[in-house]
Amino acid sequence: MGHSHLPSPGAPTRAALAARRRANRLLAWILVPLGLLAFAGMVALWPSGEPGDITVADPYATADGVSIDTGAVQRVVEEDCPSSVALTEAGAQAPQCQVAYTLPPGGGESLPVEVPPEVAKTNAVEPGDTIRYLNLQNVMVDNGAPPYIFMDFVRSVPIAALAVLYAGVVIAVARWRGLRALIGLGGAYAVLAGFILPGLVEGKPPLLLGLVGSSVIMIGVLYFAHGFSARTSTALLGTLFGLAITAGLAAWATDAAHLIGVDNENAYTLINASDQLSISGIILCGLIISGLGVLNDVTITQSSAVWEMYELAPGASAKRLFAGAMRVGRDHIASTVYTIAFAYAGAALPVLILVSLYDRTLMETLTSGELAEEVIRTLVGSIGLVLAIPVTTAVAVLVVKAVGLTGARTGSGDEGTGDGYGAAGSGMTGGSNVNVMPSSRTTGR
Structure with missing residues (x-):
């Protein structure tokens, strides 16, 4: 009668913990210089706090007696x-x-x-x-x-009620990690409000602002929410790669498609407020920032997928691991493409209705000034996150194979969690685990 030799889920062995530490050291050689570069860029680009001669009429300002x-x-x-x-x-x-x-x-x-x-x-x-x-x-x-x-x-009242409900649901389901994610979100908005927005107002280089600010945000939220681990570091590498691709495409598309913001009332107000404000630059920075959340989602999933598969089947080859994790990645790509497209479509619904009433062809409508920014945001963000998936997967496979993670789990191994991830904590489905496992069955004689 046949029986399975798959390792049973349990605590990682001392060898597995040592392998994870080696993986962390390997990744640190790459990520520490990148992190120092990002924080140095933040210091160099930090806004002075002086907006210059920009004056914008406050719609809530009132005259004396009013x-x-x-x-x-x-x-x-x-x-x-x-x-x-x-x-x-x-x-x-x-x-x-x-x-x-x-x-x-x-x-x-x-x-x-x-x-x-x-x-x-x-x-x-x-x-x-x-x-x-x-x-x-x-x-x-x-x-x-x-x-x-x-x-x-x-x-x-309704906004506060929704915010409390949202926080309660996140903490109830995700518990401590959900709380850390919410705190990290607050830190991300602090970087946006204290660094990126004032920098744009002062005319700092928008491409550098978007890249540096987004990198600092991702470093902070990933490690704060998911902990310091080889999985998180692998996801961060994939995220930074996706950011670089997105920034490069956004810089090219903003110039090639002439995104100048004159069709947007708020952008038009800023154009008339000061000569030092670059609306194209603001749009470019927005294209970089807009895909951060989904990019973080796909990279952490791919990293966890590879690590879980390898810890459950240490004998799996690099090719087998990559192919198995990419099955998960392809499913994720399909869903996130819809997520981005529908999120932007929902936000731009009044504009979509308006332009649909114009007597223009579909191509003229999609390339019009009213919709071009949303279309390009969708395409740029989607390309960045799609390319980040195979890169993150490849990096994760290279790392786990390089550190020699053998005997990752046993039913009676030493206590400890290493990087804070258990077999059930990766977001993997049972079906995915089974599909990617190498054949390890023997027949009893």
């Missing part, structure tokens, strides 16, 4: 517009508009807040909503202007 108040909507009615009170007093027919009677923050009588037609058309303002409105009462002159004008909704 305030932006917050209140709770009591009722919403269709009646004569407060802005047409002069017509009403003259006996003329005043136009109708939506008026939200809102309780001011200090209490008292409800104030008639006039809702603009574009907001009223959506019927979004309802009793119980908290809104912001412009209070012109103290500067009113007899010009027919309404004293209270709707500005925006207060969305603090």
